[in-house]
Amino acid sequence: MAPVFTVPTIGGPDGPTGPVGPASPAQSYGGIAIRGFFTSGNPSQALATGSFQKVVNFSANMPSSGVTPQFALSQLTIDTSGDYLVFAGISYAYAPLGNMRMALFVNGAFRIEVIAGAKTFSFLPSHCDSQNVMSLVAGDVLDMRVLPSAAATLLVDNAQLYVERANP
């Protein structure tokens, strides 16, 4: 009778480590600002009452990706559709006594999502800001507008308008 050899089955080695996970998806972001220089101040802007008017004199673009900031036009343009966190803030002096509302406009139309207001009194500095998440589409043009309770001279010390996409 022939001898019987029993050989155990030996499994192969472990597979190699899996590849590194994918990089986090890129995110669109960008903004514009009015930089403050308390020693020199910024240009003033005359405002009529009765309608929202675009805040001008933006002086800097923020870093951006997938968004086109254009401080010279006091606006920024969305390049990729999506939901965005939008921040708008303004610090200003203003005369005469009254109130002022600040709001975000998209393609020239009022948007209720980002709006705030503050008192104005004899050129005492005032500030308001607002932020919210909203759907924007490629080509949308965003700017900041203000509505004074009376014809006024607006001195903007600082302003920021920036977006950051929520769902890359």
Add this chain to the structure above:
Amino acid sequence: MTFSVPNLAGGSPGPPGPVGPVGTGVYGDMLAVFVFSGVTQAFTAGVPQKIVSFGTNGLSVGVTPDEANDRLVITEDGDYEVYWQQTYTLVAGAGFTFDFIEMRINGTPAPEASLTQFEGPIAYFFVCASAGGILSLSAGDVLEIYAQTSAGATVTWRDAQLFAWKARS
């Protein structure tokens, strides 16, 4: 006689493991929350001082909050959304404004995320100041908030936040 012996080298290697998780975000924040109290800080006219109200480190990944020194430290290069807020009241002094309340990066002002000529409070009334922006930052950068008043004053800092959130680019 012929013996048949299986291949002792074993089978082929197993398949690669699963792909790792998507990278995490990079962020960090500090807080000051004094609902019924606060931190007082005296200012001399025209002298910038770091605001020292922070007392709690918040969540962080890749950004180092350092409430003991009232600052955030960046550990990865990139573009970041930064934001700060200070709520304050007046203890002593009157008729002043803040020449600025500003973010500084390594001691240098970042005017895109700062306020200038901001109102000083009337006694007992709260004032809220805030600003934010998107800034390009490098590992090792230190973020702090500085203020300067137009006249001598003592301010009580009430509530505050300072955060940095890296944009995925």
